[in-house]
Structure formats: structure tokens, C-alpha cells
Amino acid sequence: MTAVHPVSPRRVTPDRTGLLLLIFLLTSALLLLSHNREWLGTLGGVGALLRNPIVEAVVVSLFLANILFAYLWRAAPWAKALVGLGSLLLVLPWAGQEDTSLLDLSIQIMIFAALALGLNIVVGLAGLLDLGYVAFFAVGAYLWGIFASPRLAEILRYYGENPGATNAGTLALGLFLTAVTAASMVAINRHHQRVPPTRASSWGFGLASFGLVAGLILSARALLVLNAFRAEGLANGIDPNFFWLFLALSVLAAAIVGVLIGLPVLRLKGDYLAIITLGLGEVIRVLANNLDLYSAGSQGITPIGSASVGWFDALAARLGFAEDQYGLLFLYVLSLLMVGIILVVNVRLDRSRIGRAWIAIRDDEVAAQAMGVPLVRTKLIAFATGASFAGVMGMIFAAKQTFVSPESFNLFQSIGVLSMVILGGMGSFPGVILGAAVVTLLNLRILPGLGEATANLSWIPQQANPGQLQRLIFGVILVAMMLLRPEGLLPSRRRTLELHHEGDQEDDSAKGTGPSLTGGGGDVYSPGLETRQEDEPAGGTR
Amino acid sequence: MTTPLILDVQGLTKTFGGLTAVNDVTFGVPQGGIISVIGPNGAGKTTFFNLITGIYAPDRGTIRLAGRNLVGLRPDQVAAAGIARTFQNIRLFSSMTAEENIMVGRHSRLKSTFLDAVLHTRGFHDSEREARETARIMLDFVGLSKWRRELATNLPYGDQRKLEIARALATTPKLILLDEPAAGMNPRETEDLKALIRSIRDDLGVTVVLIEHDMRLVMTLSESITVLDYGTKISEGLPHQVRNDPAVMEAYLGRGAAAGDYGKEAR
Ligand SMILES: Nc1ncnc2c1ncn2[C@@H]1O[C@H](COP(=O)(O)OP(=O)(O)O)[C@@H](O)[C@H]1O
Ligand SMILES: [Mg+2]
Numbered sequence: 050m051t052a053v054h055p056v057s058p059r060r061v062t063p064d065r066t067g068l069l070l071l072i073f074l075l076t077s078a079l080l081l082l083s084h085n086r087e088w089l090g091t092l093g094g095v096g097a098l099l100r101n102p103i104v105e106a107v108v109v110s111l112f113l114a115n116i117l118f119a120y121l122w123r124a125a126p127w128a129k130a131l132v133g134l135g136s137l138l139l140v141l142p143w144a145g146q147e148d149t150s151l152l153d154l155s156i157q158i159m160i161f162a163a164l165a166l167g168l169n170i171v172v173g174l175a176g177l178l179d180l181g182y183v184a185f186f187a188v189g190a191y192l193w194g195i196f197a198s199p200r201l202a203e204i205l206r207y208y209g210e211n212p213g214a215t216n217a218g219t220l221a222l223g224l225f226l227t228a229v230t231a232a233s234m235v236a237i238n239r240h241h242q243r244v245p246p247t248r249a250s251s252w253g254f255g256l257a258s259f260g261l262v263a264g265l266i267l268s269a270r271a272l273l274v275l276n277a278f279r280a281e282g283l284a285n286g287i288d289p290n291f292f293w294l295f296l297a298l299s300v301l302a303a304a305i306v307g308v309l310i311g312l313p314v315l316r317l318k319g320d321y322l323a324i325i326t327l328g329l330g331e332v333i334r335v336l337a338n339n340l341d342l343y344s345a346g347s348q349g350i351t352p353i354g355s356a357s358v359g360w361f362d363a364l365a366a367r368l369g370f371a372e373d374q375y376g377l378l379f380l381y382v383l384s385l386l387m388v389g390i391i392l393v394v395n396v397r398l399d400r401s402r403i404g405r406a407w408i409a410i411r412d413d414e415v416a417a418q419a420m421g422v423p424l425v426r427t428k429l430i431a432f433a434t435g436a437s438f439a440g441v442m443g444m445i446f447a448a449k450q451t452f453v454s455p456e457s458f459n460l461f462q463s464i465g466v467l468s469m470v471i472l473g474g475m476g477s478f479p480g481v482i483l484g485a486a487v488v489t490l491l492n493l494r495i496l497p498g499l500g501e502a503t504a505n506l507s508w509i510p511q512q513a514n515p516g517q518l519q520r521l522i523f524g525v526i527l528v529a530m531m532l533l534r535p536e537g538l539l540p541s542r543r544r545t546l547e548l549h550h551e552g553d554q555e556d557d558s559a560k561g562t563g564p565s566l567t568g569g570g571g572d573v574y575s576p577g578l579e580t581r582q583e584d585e586p587a588g589g590t591r
Numbered sequence: 592m593t594t595p596l597i598l599d600v601q602g603l604t605k606t607f608g609g610l611t612a613v614n615d616v617t618f619g620v621p622q623g624g625i626i627s628v629i630g631p632n633g634a635g636k637t638t639f640f641n642l643i644t645g646i647y648a649p650d651r652g653t654i655r656l657a658g659r660n661l662v663g664l665r666p667d668q669v670a671a672a673g674i675a676r677t678f679q680n681i682r683l684f685s686s687m688t689a690e691e692n693i694m695v696g697r698h699s700r701l702k703s704t705f706l707d708a709v710l711h712t713r714g715f716h717d718s719e720r721e722a723r724e725t726a727r728i729m730l731d732f733v734g735l736s737k738w739r740r741e742l743a744t745n746l747p748y749g750d751q752r753k754l755e756i757a758r759a760l761a762t763t764p765k766l767i768l769l770d771e772p773a774a775g776m777n778p779r780e781t782e783d784l785k786a787l788i789r790s791i792r793d794d795l796g797v798t799v800v801l802i803e804h805d806m807r808l809v810m811t812l813s814e815s816i817t818v819l820d821y822g823t824k825i826s827e828g829l830p831h832q833v834r835n836d837p838a839v840m841e842a843y844l845g846r847g848a849a850a851g852d853y854g855k856e857a858r
Binding site: 245246394397398401402403404405406408409411412413415416418419420421422423430434 | 664665675676682687691694699705708711715759
């Protein structure tokens with residue numbers, strides 16, 4: 050075997066520092082120009098052209114492509130940093146000053162990028178097909194939505210009028226029940242690490258979890274009733290300074306919901322898992338639709354507050370932003386920070402014991418388990434991690450929209466995020482971010498721009514107007530991209546390695562060596578080689 | 592028996608529907624032994640391994656590893672308890688390099704947690720270094736150092752089998768179960784494998800149980816041989832005893848055309 054090089058020498062690409070800077074300057078100028086009404090007015094015909102929606106969409110896309118080029122091309126590190134940071138921290142906010150829709154679009158792209166990064170952990174790394182992912186996004190959005198809007202006062206008022214038999218004693222009982230059941234669940238779980246579960250201990254665990262839910266409901270209800278008198282003071286929701294606390298809470302809440310949804314479904318695989326998560330995702334949406342008291346049903350919750358940070362507003366004012374832009378600029382910076390954090394967390398997990406366990410499970414569950422990887426726990430961590438990213442972005446989404454309704458969390462959102470992951474390249478972090486940017490740009494700018502630009506052209510029949518056919522065009526683009534680049538726009542290192550070596554292997558097999566593991570199959574009893582789940586009672590299947 | 596038993600299996604039984612794949616098998620492995628399990632295809636050998644490693648739950652019987660009950664444990668717990676295995680049909684992690692495959696084998700021995708990984712704590716760096724070092728040692732041990740950064744799928748077949756052994760050894764087991772490790776190997780590779788198995792026992796002190804069809808390998812390597820047929824243990828003893836046992840001949844030769852397995856090399 051001499052044909053396979055452990056590390057293949059890459060084609061040496063030319064240094065493109067100059068080109069990168071040139072394109073950066075050019076697209077930045079275009080972006081700033083095309084979003085400044087005054088300047089456009091002085092340009093006459095060119096101004097009119099730049100105002101054309103489709104041209105505008107192209108300008109925005111080209112500008113964002115800068116960042117991609119800075120990532121992809123070989124160039125001096127300072128130039129890369131300059132282009133990346135300059136685009137995100139200088140030019141975009143500057144252009145956004147003239148046209149806030151740019152900031153809105155950027156936040157939307159970053160929300161989807163974070164969602165795609167979260168789903169990528171579940172689908173791309175751990176190989177668990179989750180079609181209900183947007184449910185976790187809803188958890189974060191509603192958590193903040195309920196507390197930072199007049200909804201909170203309504204709920205308190207309701208409980209004030211219907212206190213039932215609840216009093217301080219109920220709260221004590223609820224908290225006691227919660228503590229005892231939680232402690233016993235932890236204890237039983239510890240016990241199960243050492244000795245196999247017996248029927249009694251499994252039942253005990255089930256009973257304790259039931260008690261935990263009851264304890265939590267009791268405590269929550271008691272808290273609401275006892276605080277009902279505060280309703281008047283909270284007419285517009287809680288103090289905006291709680292924003293930061295809720296940022297943490299949304300992470301936690303989504304992770305817990307992730308575990309709760311994950312526990313019963315993660316014993317299923319592939320198609321079954323996809324269908325069940327799809328169903329549970331819809332359940333969350335239907336709950337939001339029907340729990341009128343908490344979610345205001347299909348009407349939705351509005352207005353939802355956001356944080357107000359004194360020094361940030363002062364800074365924004367110094368930089369010449371209008372007062373109504375502070376909020377959006379703040380959320381822009383916050384999203385940027387969040388995507389940064391999420392990206393770092395992703396990369397670090399990927400190169401750790403947990404990340405390797407995820408990929409091992411994706412490659413071969415039976416072998417992973419036999420090598421000591423606990424399946425349920427490892428999958429739950431994937432679920433909870435992915436969910437927590439969605440939770441925090443859901444909160445930012447609620448603050449940006451100042452409005453949440455169940456329609457923002459339907460199945461198509463989940464599928465949309467999945468398409469970003471697949472389009473960008475499963476398992477590839479830069480890939481899924483690019484996928485999120487491309488899909489969001491297509492849906493929010495390019496296709497609507499196309500529709501608008503062609504709406505009044507007489508030679509296009511009304512039925513065939515791109516504005517009417519946005520979904521169709523989007524679908525065609527997706528299909529075309531998947532046919533051209535099935536591994537995604539920026540495939541992961543693993544996939545590249547695999548594809549690269551598949552080439553090598555063809556050479557090998559031509560020489561009659563190097564049989565492959567993937568093509569092998571042939572394990573007659575594989576279907577029966579079931580993996581054993583962690584919560585399975587003693588003796589498993591008898 | 593003078594040496595203590597590291598693995599003690601009593602009355603192990605497993606049925607699939609109407610088929611009794613493993614029937615009341617009692618099996619003891621002395622500490623530091625090299626023991627073979629043989630038998631015609633479909634005799635229940637792989638199922639026997641699957642029972643020991645917790646992939647299947649037995650209908651009846653007990654399994655003890657150094658005195659500790661294993662019945663009811665999940666495969667990952669069995670691995671953590673100290674039994675590692677390879678598979679008859681190679682099951683490497685195909686999108687990972689040889690090194691990463693072995694690092695997964697280290698999973699249950701590493702201490703670093705989720706938070707360690709996110710925060711890049713000392714513990715994280717220590718455990719990563721440890722895993723990488725184990726991988727290096729194990730690759731060296733099975734002679735695959737040159738494939739370290741190569742995708743597992745791209746290794747030659749015989750080397751894939753060795754990589755599976757290295758991955759199993761990375762769990763620092765007390766006992767390793769090898770399911771047909773020589774299948775698909777040429778005679779030279781089989782010779783290498785024989786030395787490797789001896790070295791696993793002699794240099795690493797890991798007890799070895801192997802299922803094998805290559806009779807030359809089995810006869811020269813094993814200290815004791817157990818023969819299964821239709822799920823039942825029909826013979827047990829030293830290699831020459833088993834070779835001359837009429838019941839064993841009957842089991843192999845009574846199968847007409849299937850007799851090819853016995854006394855010849857597999858494949
Ligand atoms: N999961 C399973 N479901 C049903 N039958 C099985 C399963 N696993 C093994 N068997 C049956 O058990 C018998 C023993 O199989 P196996 O242990 O693989 O034999 P060996 O490894 O000795 O060739 C075979 O008849 C096989 O068909
Ligand atoms: Mg077998």
C-alpha cells in the first residue's frame with residue numbers, strides 16, 4: 050500500500066490578500082451607497098438601478114460573500130481579520146443606520162446560523178434526525194415573550210381571581226415534593242451506575258419523576274397565586290434588567306425540554322425518530338396555540354420588551370444612531386456575540402471526548418456502545434446542547450420581533466433549518482453557517498426582490514411571476530445544489546477526507562487491494578444486534 | 592483448577608423465538624489464559640459473545656467478571672467493567688481516522704466532562720493528551736503507526752482487524768473477546784496475528800478469548816478449547832483432546848459439505 054498518503058498535499062493556492070481587500074472595499078462602498086437615499090438621489094440613472102430590489106439583494110449578498118472569501122481564501126491574517134471584523138462591526142452597522150432592514154436581515158441570518166449550528170450537532174454529528182427542532186426555539190421565544198409582555202400581568206390576574214386552595218402551605222409542599230423527588234431520582238441514577246436496575250428501582254424512578262412534575266406544578270401555581278397582587282406593577286412585563294437572567298434561563302429551559310423530549314424518543318432510530326420528533330414539535334406548537342392564558346393562542350403575544358443597556362445606548366447615540374435603532378443594534382451585537390460563543394462551543398465539543406462519542410454513535414451505535422459510550426446519555430447531551438442554542442436564539446427572536454405567535458414555529462421552520470444544515474454541509478461548522486446565510490438571503494431578499502422587480506413587467510404573465518413562484522424557485526435551487534454538491538457547499542473535513550479517499554480507493558481496487566468497510570455489509574445478524582438503552586429494566590428483553 | 596477464573600459463566604441460555612442459540616453453556620476462563628471457542632457456522636459462538644458483552648440479555652444463567660455480576664448491565668457498562676471485544680464483521684467508525692477510532696475506545700476511561708471541553712480546562716487537556724498517547728501506544732503495539740491519520744475505512748482489510756483490536760485494547764480491559772480475528776487474512780497476516788495475540792496476553796496481561804475457524808491458529812495458540820454445536824457445549828479441553836474428540840468430529844463432519852471448515856483454513 051503506497052498509494053494512500055496520510056496527509057494529501059493540497060494544491061497551493063495563490064495569496065489573495067490584495068484581491069480580498071479590493072473586493073471588500075468595492076462591495077462595502079456599493080452597500081453603503083445603495084442604502085443611502087441622499088447619495089442615490091444624486092446619481093440619477095445609476096441610483097435608480099441600485100434601488101432596484103433585485104440589484105439591492107445582489108449587493109447585500111456580494112457584501113456578505115466578503116466574509117466567506119475572508120474565510121476561504123489564502124490571505125494575510127490581518128487582512129482576513131480586517132475584512133471579517135470590518136464587515137460585521139463597521140460597514141454593516143453603518144449601512145444599517147440608513148436602512149434598519151439590513152440589521153434586521155443580519156440578525157435573522159445569525160438566528161438561523163445559530164439554529165443550524167445547534168441542529169448540526171444533533172443531525173450532523175450525532176446522526177439523529179430531528180424534525181421538531183424548532184420547538185426548542187419556541188421555548189426560548191415564549192419564555193421571554195410571556196415574562197416581558199403584558200401577558201405576565203394577565204396570568205397573575207387570572208390566578209388572583211382563581212386562587213383555589215393555594216396558600217403558602219402549598220408552596221412549601223410543592224417545594225418539598227420537588228426537592229425529595231429530585232434527590233431520589235439522582236440517588237437512583239447513581240445507584241444504576243453501579244448495579245443493574247431492578248424492577249423496583251425502575252418503578253421507583255418513574256414514580257419519583259411523576260412526583261417531580263407534580264411538585265413543580267404545585268410550586269409554580271403557588272408562586273403565581275402568591276404573587277398575584279403584583280399584577281398591576283407588571284403591566285408591561287418584568288424589569289428589562291432581567292433580560293440577562295432570562296438569557297441563561299432560556300438556555301436552561303430549552304435544554305430541559307430537550308432532555309424531556311429526548312428521553313422517550315431516543316431509543317428509536319432513523320425514520321422513527323424523525324417522525325416522533327416531528328410529532329412532538331407540532332405538539333409544542335399546538336400547545337402554544339391552545340394554552341390561551343399563557344400564550345394568547347393564535348393571536349400571539351405582543352409587545353415584547355428587550356433589554357436596555359445604558360452605556361450601549363449612549364455609545365449608539367455617539368455613533369449617530371437614531372433612538373429607535375438602539376434596540377435593533379443591541380440585538381445585532383448580541384446575536385453576533387451569541388453566534389460567536391455557539392461556534393466556539395461547537396468547535397470545542399467536536400474536538401473532545403463528547404464530540405468523538407457523537408460521531409462514533411453516528412457511524413456505528415453497536416460498536417460505540419461496546420467501546421463504552423453510553424448511548425442514551427450521549428444522545429441526550431446532543432439533544433440538550435442543540436436545544437439550548439435554539440432556546441437562546443428564540444429569546445433574541447422574540448425581543449427582535451416584539452411579537453411571537455405559533456405560526457413562527459411550524460414544521461416548515463424545522464425543515465428550513467434542516468435544509469440549511471444539509472445545503473451547507475452536514476457536520477461542517479462554516480458550512481452550516483453559510484447554508485443559513487444562503488437560505489435566509491434567498492428567502493428574505495433575493496426571491497422577494499426578484500418578485501418585486503418583475504411584478505410590473507408586462508411580458509411576464511401574472512401566473513408565472515416569480516413573486517408567485519418563490520417556493521418553487523427555492524425548491525428548484527435546493528434540488529440543483531444537492532445534485533451539484535451532494536456533500537454540501539462547504540463539506541466537513543471528515544467528508545472531504547472520505548470523498549478524497551474514495552478517489553484513492555478506486556485506484557486501489559483497480560490494483561486489487563484495499564477492500565472497503567462501507568461496501569462490505571454482510572453481517573447477517575446485524576438487524577438483531579440491537580443496542581441496549583440505559584433506562585431498560587433489568588434483564589432487558591425477556 | 593489453580594488459577595482463579597476471571598470470567599465465570601454458568602448455565603447461559605438464549606433463545607430467539609423457537610431457536611435456542613445458546614443452550615445452558617458453562618464456561619470458565621482462567622486469569623491470563625488464551626481460550627478458543629470453536630464450532631460450525633451458526634453454532635451460537637457470536638451470540639455467546641453478545642451475551643457476555645451485554646448486547647443480548649440472557650434468558651437464564653449468570654456471568655461474572657472477577658466475581659462481579661454482569662447480567663443486566665448495558666454493553667457500555669460491561670466495557671467499563673473490563674471486557675472489550677471485536678466484531679466478526681468489522682465495525683470500525685468509518686468517518687474517523689485510525690487514531691480517533693482508538694480514542695473512542697478510551698471514552699469510558701477519560702475523566703473530562705462536557706464543561707471541561709467547553710471551557711478547555713486543565714482536565715480537558717490532560718484527558719486529550721492521555722487519549723492521544725494511548726492511541727499512539729496502541730497503534731504502535733499492533734503495528735499500525737503509519738496509518739495514524741488515515742481514515743479507518745481506507746486501511747487494508749487485515750489492518751482493519753488489527754485496528755479493531757487496538758481500539759478494544761484502548762479500553763484497558765481485563766478480558767478481550769475476539770470474534771474471528773483471522774477471517775479474511777492471508778497466511779502471513781495470520782502469523783502476525785498469532786504473535787499479536789500472544790503479546791496481548793504476555794505483554795499487556797489481558798486474558799484472551801477468541802472465536803476462530805482457522806484450526807491451525809486455534810490448535811497452536813489456545814491453552815484450552817471449547818466447542819459449541821447448536822448452542823450446546825459438546826466438548827472442552829486441551830487442543831489435542833478436542834481434536835480427537837469423536838463428538839467434535841461428528842459435529843463438523845456430520846454436516847456433509849459444510850465439513851470444509853474443520854482442519855482447514857477459513858475461506
Ligand atoms: N438476533 C438474532 N435473532 C434471531 N436469530 C439469531 C440472532 N442472532 C443469532 N441468531 C441465530 O442464532 C444462531 C447462532 O448464531 P451465531 O451466534 O451468529 O453463530 P456463530 O457465530 O457460531 O456462527 C444462528 O442460527 C442465528 O441464525
Ligand atoms: Mg459468528
